[in-house]
Amino acid sequence: xxxKSRVNRIQMxxxxxxxxxxxxxxxxxxxxxxxxVSFCDWKLDSMITQPFIGLTNYRNVFSDDTFWIVxxxxxxxxxxxxxxxxxxxxxxxxxxxxxxxFSVTYRVINYLPVVTSWVIASLVFRYVFNTxxxxxxxxxxxxxxxxxNVRWLDSRxxxxxxxxxxxxxxxxxxxxxxxxxxLQQVPQDLYEAADIDGGGAWKKFIHVTLPSIKGTIxxxxxxxxxxxxxxxxxxxxxxxxxxAHQTDTLLTWMYYKAFSTGKFGYSAALSFVMAFxxxxxxxxxxxxxxxxxxxxxx
Amino acid sequence: xxxxxxxxxxxxxxxxxxxxxxAESSPVTINFWHHYSAQSAENETLVNILIPKFEKENPDVxxxxxxxxxxxxxxxxxxxxxxxxxxxxxxxxxxxxxxxQKMGVLVALDEEMPDFKxxxxxxxxxxxxxxxxxxxHYALPLNTNSKILFYNTSMLEKAEVDVPVTMDQWVDAVxxxxxxxxxxxQTWGWNEPALSGWNLCPFIWSFGGSLTNTxxxxxxxYVNSEExxxxxxxxxxxxxxxxxxxxxxxxxxxxxxxxxxxxxxxxEGPWKTAELTGAYPDVAxxxxxxxxxxxxxxxxxxxxxIAMFNVANKDAxxxxxxxxxxxxxxxxxxxxxxxxxxxxxxxxDTVKDAPYxxxxxxxxxxxxxxxxxxxxxxxxxLNVAVTAVVNGDKTAQEAMDELAARFDALLKQ
Numbered sequence: 001x002x003x004k005s006r007v008n009r010i011q012m013x014x015x016x017x018x019x020x021x022x023x024x025x026x027x028x029x030x031x032x033x034x035x036x037v038s039f040c041d042w043k044l045d046s047m048i049t050q051p052f053i054g055l056t057n058y059r060n061v062f063s064d065d066t067f068w069i070v071x072x073x074x075x076x077x078x079x080x081x082x083x084x085x086x087x088x089x090x091x092x093x094x095x096x097x098x099x100x101x102f103s104v105t106y107r108v109i110n111y112l113p114v115v116t117s118w119v120i121a122s123l124v125f126r127y128v129f130n131t132x133x134x135x136x137x138x139x140x141x142x143x144x145x146x147x148x149n150v151r152w153l154d155s156r157x158x159x160x161x162x163x164x165x166x167x168x169x170x171x172x173x174x175x176x177x178x179x180x181x182x183l184q185q186v187p188q189d190l191y192e193a194a195d196i197d198g199g200g201a202w203k204k205f206i207h208v209t210l211p212s213i214k215g216t217i218x219x220x221x222x223x224x225x226x227x228x229x230x231x232x233x234x235x236x237x238x239x240x241x242x243x244a245h246q247t248d249t250l251l252t253w254m255y256y257k258a259f260s261t262g263k264f265g266y267s268a269a270l271s272f273v274m275a276f277x278x279x280x281x282x283x284x285x286x287x288x289x290x291x292x293x294x295x296x297x298x
Numbered sequence: 299x300x301x302x303x304x305x306x307x308x309x310x311x312x313x314x315x316x317x318x319x320x321a322e323s324s325p326v327t328i329n330f331w332h333h334y335s336a337q338s339a340e341n342e343t344l345v346n347i348l349i350p351k352f353e354k355e356n357p358d359v360x361x362x363x364x365x366x367x368x369x370x371x372x373x374x375x376x377x378x379x380x381x382x383x384x385x386x387x388x389x390x391x392x393x394x395x396x397x398x399q400k401m402g403v404l405v406a407l408d409e410e411m412p413d414f415k416x417x418x419x420x421x422x423x424x425x426x427x428x429x430x431x432x433x434x435h436y437a438l439p440l441n442t443n444s445k446i447l448f449y450n451t452s453m454l455e456k457a458e459v460d461v462p463v464t465m466d467q468w469v470d471a472v473x474x475x476x477x478x479x480x481x482x483x484q485t486w487g488w489n490e491p492a493l494s495g496w497n498l499c500p501f502i503w504s505f506g507g508s509l510t511n512t513x514x515x516x517x518x519x520y521v522n523s524e525e526x527x528x529x530x531x532x533x534x535x536x537x538x539x540x541x542x543x544x545x546x547x548x549x550x551x552x553x554x555x556x557x558x559x560x561x562x563x564x565x566e567g568p569w570k571t572a573e574l575t576g577a578y579p580d581v582a583x584x585x586x587x588x589x590x591x592x593x594x595x596x597x598x599x600x601x602x603x604i605a606m607f608n609v610a611n612k613d614a615x616x617x618x619x620x621x622x623x624x625x626x627x628x629x630x631x632x633x634x635x636x637x638x639x640x641x642x643x644x645x646x647d648t649v650k651d652a653p654y655x656x657x658x659x660x661x662x663x664x665x666x667x668x669x670x671x672x673x674x675x676x677x678x679x680l681n682v683a684v685t686a687v688v689n690g691d692k693t694a695q696e697a698m699d700e701l702a703a704r705f706d707a708l709l710k711q
Binding site: 042066126129130131132133148149151152153154155159238239240242243244245246247259260261262264 | 369372373376377380484493545546547548549550674675678681682685686689
């Protein structure tokens with residue numbers, strides 16, 4: 001018996017080791033190394049001499065005006081696109097769950113933005129919202145609503161709003177698929193019971209549907225928050241951070257600092273500030289959902 | 299069994315032999331990174347004329363030329379320094395050299411190349427000055443350029459505006475040329491595609507201002523001087539009046555705007571001539587020197603140097619650099635609109651008859667942007683500061699005072 005379990009253990013180890021090695025070399029090591037870099041005055045000309053400078057990089061990040069601009073931008077982007085995508089996604093999913101015919105067609109149509117390339121979608125959005133773009137053409141020449149072209153992309157919130165619209169447009173399909181799968185798991189007898197109790201459609205949605213898919217909501221929220229903080233392509237393509245980094249987000253700013261100015265130490269510190277913020281937010285989200293669960297149960 | 303061992307041994311010996319023969323005859327490959335755009339006439343000349351000729355003259359060297367976007371090349375070099383994957387030779391914007399030199403990756407040519415003096419004497423002195431950092435030469439100049447005024451002839455005629463010669467006339471002209479055209483579309487008197495030093499320096503200098511002192515050690519008192527502030531303020535006022543645009547993400551690109559008669563004037567380099575001929579052959583335009591202010595008519599000196607990195611095969615790389623700055627290559631490149639720095643090539647008929655002859659005049663008075671290692675960062679700070687002014691978030695004086703403090707800190711590093 002004892003020998004058998006030892007053999008088992010050896011077998012398990014042998015099976016695990018290749019995966020663990022890959023995970024350690026390509027994930028754990030780079031993260032630890034980056035953590036070390038965030039405390040160093042990273043010199044581009046030498047891989048060996050990297051003087052330890054303590055918290056200077058972190059101090060530089062927090063005392064940088066632009067950091068606070070891009071940090072707020074990322075938070076606003078997340079606060080608007082995450083609920084936006086989830087509400088529209090859930091709404092579409094509920095509608096699709098109710099229909100019997102053409103449901104596959106509608107699913108495909110709603111999912112198309114998800115599989116469209118970020119670069120192409122961003123370029124199309126830029127074309128539409130350019131000062132000389134399609135939207136202004138329609139507003140001034142077709143509808144005659146204004147005489148002057150509106151400068152959609154040229155201000156901080158204007159540029160970000162366009163990126164947020166693209167984010168929501170592109171994310172609804174994914175949310176729809178996730179929520180549709182969850183909705184189909186909700187036991188029918190719960191709805192039947194609610195019918196007997198005389199609950200209307202809205203009451204059924206609030207008291208039956210939502211509690212039943214709470215796990216999926218939390219999952220989508222955490223994933224989308226991470227996604228929101230990771231927004232990069234659309235910002236880079238639509239505004240490029242213009243004017244003067246006012247529309248940059250954490251990731252585009254990190255990219256600029258590392259690859260255009262060579263400040264790898266600063267960028268490493270910034271990446272840990274970002275990871276910490278994301279972790280904190282995930283914990284808060286889990287806590288909030290748990291509290292509601294307990295409150296609901298009591 | 300013995301037979302099999304013998305066969306394996308034979309095969310091994312054969313392989314080795316082949317390897318040795320190949321090693322002896324295989325030429326050295328040098329990597330050359332540049333930013334001639336992939337579809338340009340320059341790139342065609344490089345790939346089809348220059349490199350084949352060089353390889354014919356130097357059969358032991360092969361050149362692997364890689365084209366990058368301008369900004370991408372700068373970033374790529376930065377990243378390649380830390381990953382030890384630098385090329386042998388690169389064509390670098392003159393503004394990048396101090397930064398690369400500070401990283402310690404460039405070869406001091408005057409120290410390492412015995413025939414450096416001979417080579418440098420064939421090239422323009424003003425261009426050679428862009429390669430000196432801390433008393434050593436870290437590159438050879440490859441081509442030079444500057445920007446002059448381009449104006450849309452029919453737009454000026456319709457508005458009855460003369461080509462501006464002074465800064466006051468320029469302000470006036472920019473205002474008069476702005477408004478709406480016959481199709482009801484908005485037009486702007488001036489296009490400026492960005493707010494970096496390359497764009498703003500001609501205004502600052504011609505207004506009599508500057509970015510730093512001549513020693514490039516202090517900015518306070520220079521970048522926030524009365525003249526510099528006046529230049530930035532004039533610029534911002536014209537922007538807010540709707541007389542000047544081009545640097546926003548939503549704006550019409552420069553060439554398209556000028557070619558379709560939406561932008562009346564712009565300050566551009568010799569490459570614009572070819573671009574306009576290609577994209578808008580029908581647009582009638584003229585060129586003139588940059589209008590003169592209190593500081594004179596001072597445009598910004600551009601251009602590229604060819605530099606050798608410390609990982610290079612120095613002998614082969616040096617031969618290639620000498621070839622690229624030699625009379626033949628410089629004359630061939632001059633045919634594509636690159637203003638040569640080789641004295642012999644400058645005397646050629648190609649140059650004398652070239653459409654960029656007016657630029658050669660501007661180069662005489664043009665100034666270079668600060669040749670300091672922190673320039674890229676200073677450039678970004680300048681962009682941020684001036685953006686705040688044009689958007690009305692700060693007054694020109696406030697923004698330039700803050701900028702002076704930032705510049706001082708960066709210059710001290």
